[in-house]
Amino acid sequence: MNPKRHELKPDEQLIRKSQKGYQILEKTFGLPEWRQPLSALDELVSTILSQNTTDVNRDVAFTRLKKKFPNWETVREAPEEEVVEAIRPAGLANQKAPRIQAILHQITEERGDLTLDFLSEMGRQGAHDWLSRFKGVGPKTAAIVLQFSLGIPAFPVDTHVYRVSGRLGLRPEKMGVENAHAWLEQLFAPEQYGPGHLNFIRLGREICHTCKPECPRCPLNGLCDYFQNLQKPVNCPA
Numbered sequence: 496m497n498p499k500r501h502e503l504k505p506d507e508q509l510i511r512k513s514q515k516g517y518q519i520l521e522k523t524f525g526l527p528e529w530r531q532p533l534s535a536l537d538e539l540v541s542t543i544l545s546q547n548t549t550d551v552n553r554d555v556a557f558t559r560l561k562k563k564f565p566n567w568e569t570v571r572e573a574p575e576e577e578v579v580e581a582i583r584p585a586g587l588a589n590q591k592a593p594r595i596q597a598i599l600h601q602i603t604e605e606r607g608d609l610t611l612d613f614l615s616e617m618g619r620q621g622a623h624d625w626l627s628r629f630k631g632v633g634p635k636t637a638a639i640v641l642q643f644s645l646g647i648p649a650f651p652v653d654t655h656v657y658r659v660s661g662r663l664g665l666r667p668e669k670m671g672v673e674n675a676h677a678w679l680e681q682l683f684a685p686e687q688y689g690p691g692h693l694n695f696i697r698l699g700r701e702i703c704h705t706c707k708p709e710c711p712r713c714p715l716n717g718l719c720d721y722f723q724n725l726q727k728p729v730n731c732p733a
C-alpha cells in the first residue's frame with residue numbers, strides 16, 4: 496500500500512530545490528498537457544497496456560482493442576485468446592489480457608456495471624487503495640488514473656521519474672519506487688503533479704538517459720547531486 500503522507504517528510508531545503516528544478520523544466524520544456532483524457536476505466540486499461548512497452552505500441556494495442564470490441568462488457572466476456580490477439584502489439588499480451596479481463600469481472604461483481612466514475616467521490620487514498628487491490632495495478636498505474644482521468648492529484652512515478660529524481664537527489668537514494676510516490680507529492684504542489692511528471696519523463700527520455708546521461712547539456716545540472724559528484728559510474732553494457 497502507498498505510504499500515507501505523514502510517514503515521510505522532506506525538509507524545506509529539498510522542497511526549495513525541487514521547486515527550482517520544476518521552474519527550470521517548465522521554462523525549458525513548457526507546460527505540458529496529458530493527451531486526450533480518457534474515462535477512468537479506459538485509462539486503467541490503457542495504462543496496463545503501457546507496462547513494459549512504448550507509448551506508440553500501447554496506443555496501437557488500445558485502438559485495436561476498442562475497434563474489435565464495442566464495449567468493455569464484450570471484452571470481459573470474450574475468449575481470452577481474442578483479447579490476447581487484439582492487444583498483442585503492446586507485448587506481454589498473454590499476461591495483460593487475463594489481467595484486464597479479471598479486473599473487468601471484479602468491477603462488475605462489486606459495482607454491478609463497468610465504470611470507475613464512482614472513484615472520484617472516494618478521495619485520494621480511498622480511490623488509490625480501491626484500484627491497488629487489482630493484480631497488475633501498482634502505485635504508478637493507480638496514480639495515472641487518479642491524476643489524469645479522475646482529477647484527483649497524484650504524482651505517478653515511472654522508471655524515468657524514479658531515475659531522474661534519484662540522480663538529482665530529490666529523494667533518498669535507497670527509497671523504493673512505491674514510497675517515492677508519497678515523497679514526491681510532498682515536494683510539489685498538487686497542480687504541479689501532472690506537468691512535473693510529464694517534464695521529468697521528457698528529461699529522462701531526451702537527456703538523463705539510463706546509460707550515458709548528457710549532463711553537460713542538462714538544464715538541471717546546476718542542481719544535480721549526480722552531476723556535482725560524478726563519483727558513481729553508471730553501469731551500462733560496454
Ligand code: SF4
Binds near residue numbers: 704710
Ligand atoms: S545533470 Fe545529468 S544526471 Fe543530473 S538530471 Fe541532468 S542528465 Fe540527469
